[in-house]
Amino acid sequence: EVQLVESGGGLVQPGRSLRLSCAASGFTFDDYAMHWVRQAPGKGLEWVSGISWNGGYIAYADSVKGRFTISRDNAKNSLYLQMNSLRAEDTALYHCAKDLTYYQITGTIDSWGQGALVTVSS
Amino acid sequence: QSALTQPPSASGSPGQSVTISCTGTSSDVGGYKYVSWYQQHPGKAPKLLIYDVSKRPSGVPDRFSGSKSGNTASLTVSGLQTEDEADYYCNSYAGNNNVVFGGGTKLTVL
Numbered sequence: 001e002v003q004l005v006e007s008g009g010g011l012v013q014p015g016r017s018l019r020l021s022c023a024a025s026g027f028t029f030d031d032y033a034m035h036w037v038r039q040a041p042g043k044g045l046e047w048v049s050g051i052s053w054n055g056g057y058i059a060y061a062d063s064v065k066g067r068f069t070i071s072r073d074n075a076k077n078s079l080y081l082q083m084n085s086l087r088a089e090d091t092a093l094y095h096c097a098k099d100l101t102y103y104q105i106t107g108t109i110d111s112w113g114q115g116a117l118v119t120v121s122s
Numbered sequence: 123q124s125a126l127t128q129p130p131s132a133s134g135s136p137g138q139s140v141t142i143s144c145t146g147t148s149s150d151v152g153g154y155k156y157v158s159w160y161q162q163h164p165g166k167a168p169k170l171l172i173y174d175v176s177k178r179p180s181g182v183p184d185r186f187s188g189s190k191s192g193n194t195a196s197l198t199v200s201g202l203q204t205e206d207e208a209d210y211y212c213n214s215y216a217g218n219n220n221v222v223f224g225g226g227t228k229l230t231v232l
Contacts (some may be wrong), residue, residue: 036222044125044226045168046213050219059219062123096165100173106156107213107221110179112167 002026002031002111004096009116012086020116022079022096027111030054030074033099034110036081038092038118049081057105064090085089086120093117126151126212126224134202136147142227144195144212150178150222157216159188159197163208164228172197195223199229207231 008020018021020036036048049070058070069082079096093115100108127145134140144151144159151157157175160168170179171187173194185200195214199206212224 037223044209045162045213045223047213047223048220050221052219052224057219060222061220095167096213100170101156104213105219105221107215108170108173109155109160109213110170110173112169114167 002098004098004111005111006094006096008117009094009118011119011121012119013122014087016086017082017084018086018118020081020083020094020096020118022113024077024079024096024098025071026089027098031102033101033103034072034079035099035105035107036070036079037095037097037109037112039095039115040089040092043092045053046092047107048100050107051079052105053103059105066115083118086118088120091118091120123216123220123222126214126222128210128212128224128227130225131228131230133232134199136202136204136231138202139198139200140229141196141198142201142210142212142229143212144197144224146193146195146214146222148193150216151190151195151212153217155216157188157190157195158213159186159195160211160213161208162211168211202231204231
């Protein structure tokens with residue numbers, strides 16, 4: 001059974017940084033692209049970033065480009081999201097998510113973590 | 123990276139069918155086969171319902187079906203059941219490793 005468990009969320013002041021982690025199990029982690037998807041309270045899903053199986057391809061939503069960095073450690077079956085220069089509008093539940101397709105980023109997400117809540121407020 | 127357009131709400135009575143649209147551009151929905159639909163109940167993580175426009179993962183009832191015409195994808199829920207009341211989201215690959223979601227549709231079963 002695929003399990004994705006996020007950690008590292010919390011309350012942070014505007015302009016500060018936070019690093020999210022996602023521990024993956026139940027599948028061959030380095031075979032699949034991974035994503036971060038967020039959902040602000042009462043709002044819809046927003047794709048944040050994706051990374052291919054080996055980190056060779058990475059993309060970001062315009063709303064986080066230049067501030068957020070996605071990475072992965074296949075030896076540790078882990079996905080990360082480094083979030084810098086945080087803004088109030090970054091407040092959301094951040095889901096770690098697995099792509100359905102081998103190796104490449106397609107955006108077809110077949111497994112989701114329960115999410116890590118990030119609150120940006122002074 | 124503009125969000126795909128979905129109607130904010132849809133509704134139907136038990137047993138009826140309802141169709142939810144998802145409109146993008148030739149750079150996302152119209153340009154790729156990677157269009158998916160997700161169901162999200164309150165307080166839960168989303169669940170994949172349809173992928174590659176019209177394919178169903180194992181375990182998803184055949185009451186759920188997907189299609190695409192040009193830049194618009196559609197999700198049809200046939201034989202509505204009370205448990206189908208949820209939020210529904212589409213997403214699409216948008217080229218250069220980018221992904222875009224729709225704004226979501228709240229489905230009410232009357």
